[in-house]
Amino acid sequence: MQTTLAREVTLKGAGVHAGVEATLTLKPARANTGLVFTRSFADSAPRKAVVSWQSVQATDFATVLGDRSGILVSTVEHLVAACSGLGLDNAIVEIDGPEVPILDGSAAQFVQAIDSVGLTTLSNRRKYLKVLKPVRVENGASFGELRPYDAGFRLEVEIDFAHEAIGRQRFAATMTPSVFRRELASARTFGFLKDVEMLRAAGYARGAALENTVCLDDNGVMNEDGLRFADEFVRHKALDAVGDLGLAGLPLLARYSSYRGGHKLNAAMVSALLSDRSAYAVVEEAVRPAREPIGAELPGISPAPAFAPER
Template identity: 85%
Template structure:
């Protein structure tokens, strides 16, 4: 059955790119509402953007949603990842700023907020997007592919960075709320010290700090507390993928594989899937239960040049 929050809950913090403080309030919503962002303004009426692939305005350094008037709210992927990962179908997200707060750089605080609010089960059955045939998107050395999968949602993410602290890493899991909580929710966003000056000059990363970002210099991880997972980098990319694929508007019954992916590839993958009705069906059947399956692989630095335009 579909779910929503049992009560509203609020969080406050700065955005990682704009560096502007904002408050978000997560509110219960009726069945079949989906996830809807409502941007409030002091001097004008609120504007709304439903979470679907047609609302995507930009994906260069974060996922940005908007309406016919333009961009409305950015960096939505961590919140969407938490809601999707925990199986929350219907929420109204009120926000009074241009960007969802980065908080600690992961989805952990959003998971805590959902737990604080609690879930309410609604009277309508949940709908799924069932992938019927393989759909693939390529961008240079990067690719993403959605394939049929009868046991829920399977995620297989691989990254390949020239930096010694990252190298080639792979994460694979059949997603459930417990797997999301344990394996992905605390993985933080990451970036490189060598990019900071350029990004800030372009108006990005103005709210980035060691409190909300894993930062790497030529010697390795700069954060005093180190990493939360040995392969935190690929786990965060997997966390992002869960949030970006929520742009489909309904949970997926599919196996998603990506190599050197990011927001742009993930969003293009959703658009490619939904652009042809022959690719998918809307169903109400629940996936066959499977035993939780999680795997991770880490290897040394790859000789392939780093491909990370969205880092």
């Protein structure tokens, strides 16, 4: 059955790119509402944007949503990932600033906020987007592919960075709320010290700091506490994929594979899927997630070296 929040919950913080403080309140919503962002303005009426591929305004360094008047709110992917990962179908997200707070750089505090109020079950059955045939998007060496999968939503993400602290890493798991909480929610966004000046000159990363971003220089990870997972980098990319694929508007019954992907590729995958009416069906059916190994437990997958004890 569909779900919503049992009651509202509020978070505050600065955005990672604009660096502007914002207050965000998650509120319960009726069945079939989906996730809807509503932004308040001091000098005009509130505007809203439904979490949908049709609301996407930009995907350069974050997922940005808007309406007919233009950009409404940016960096929504971690919050949408938390909602999707926990099975929250319907909520109103009220925000008074241009960007969702980055908090600690992961989805952990969004998960904690949702868990603190809990979910309530509605009387309407949940609908799913069931992928019926392979859909693939390529961009240079990067690619993404959605394929049929009857056991829920399977995520297989691989990254390859020319930095010895990252290298080639792979994460794979069939998503459930417990898997999302344990394996992905606390994986933080990351960036490279050499890119900071360029990004800030372009209007990005103005709120980035070691408190909310894993930063790498030529010698490795700069954060004193090191990494939360040996392969935190690929886990964060998987977290982003969960959030970006939430732009489909309904939970997916599919296997998603990506190589060297990001927000732009993930959003393009959703657009490609929904642009081909023969590639999917909207269904109401219960699924039993397959019991499959996770991450480094997969055959042939070796964990990346840890830079600090995992916690």
